[in-house]
Amino acid sequence: MPVLVTGAEHGAGLAAVTALVRRGGDVRAVLDPTRAPEGLVQRLRGAGVKTARSALDDATLLEQACRDAHTVVHAAADPLTDPDELLADAATVVEATTQAQVSRIVLLSHLGAEAEAANRWLAALGEAELLVTQAPTVTVVIRRALTYGLDDALTHALAEGAPGADPDALHAPLWAGDLAAAIVAADARDAPGVPHLALTLGGPRHASLGELTALLGGQIAAGPGSRLPDGSSLPAHAVDLLSRDLLPDRDAPCAGTSPETGGAQVRRARDDGAG
DSSP states (O other), X not given: OOEEEEOTTSHHHHHHHHHHHHHOSOEEEEEOTTTSOTTHHHHHHHTTOEEEEOOTTOHXXXXXXXXTOSEEEEOOOOTTSOHHHHHHHHHHHHHHHHHTTOSEEEEEEETTOOTTOSSHHHHHHHHHHHHHHTSSSEEEEXXXXXXXXXXXXXXXXXXXXXXTOOTTOEEOOEEHHXXXXXXXXXXXXXXXXXXXXXXXXXOSSOEEHHHHHHHTTOOOOSSSOOOOXXXXXXXXXXXXXXXXOBOOOTTSOBOSOOHHHHHHHHHHHHHHHHO
C-alpha cells in the first residue's frame, strides 16, 4: 500500500524514505524546495519515489499527495524547525489525511514532548501529538531520542561543534537508520487493538553530548562559531534541546547501532565530501 513521507529533506525523513524504498512498494515524499539539498529530488525520483515539492502549509497539494495512501509518516518535525511552524504543519497534515481518508499516521516525536514542556519545540511537539491522536484514524507516535545520521543538518552542526550547548547533557543517541527501521515496522503492523499507540525509542547506550560530538569528529564550541549547512546558526530551542538530559525509560526499546559505529559512518561521509 502507498506510503507518504513528509519532511524528506531532513535526515530522519530521508532515512525513512530510503528504508521504505528498500522494503518495496509505492513510496511518496513531500519536500520543502527551500530546504531540500541540491539534487535530492532527482536522487529520490531515480530511486522510484514519487515526489511533491511544497511547504506543508499547502493543504490542497498535501491532500492530493495523500490520496490512496495507506500510511502517512510525518517526519517534518525536525529539531531545527520553528515551533510555531511545526504545530501549523501538524494541523495541516491531520486535515489532509482526514480528507484523504488515510488509514494510519506515524508521527516522529521526541523524548520530553509534552504541551507544558519548558522547551518551545518540545511543547509544540506535545501539542502536535494531541492533534494527531484526535484524528479519526490509527496513529503511532514514536518518541525518539536525539537522532543523528547522514544528510542531517543537526548532525552537521554537532560535528562542527554546536555552540553554547551543554557537553554534559545525557542522551541515548539514536542512529537515523534504526529509527527508519522502526517506521517500517510501524507501517507493517496489523490493525492494532489500541488505535493510538505511543512508544519511545533510544539508542543502545547513554552518551553525553560532548562524547557524541567527539565521535562525530567535532568538539563543543564555547561561543558562536559553528554554522548549519545553510550558514545560519543553531536556533535557541535546538541548543536548549541538546542541553537537556533526555533519556528513555529503562524498559523502553533500544536500537542497535552504537554511537561509535554511527559516528564512524558520519566521519567517513564527511571525509569523502571534503575530498
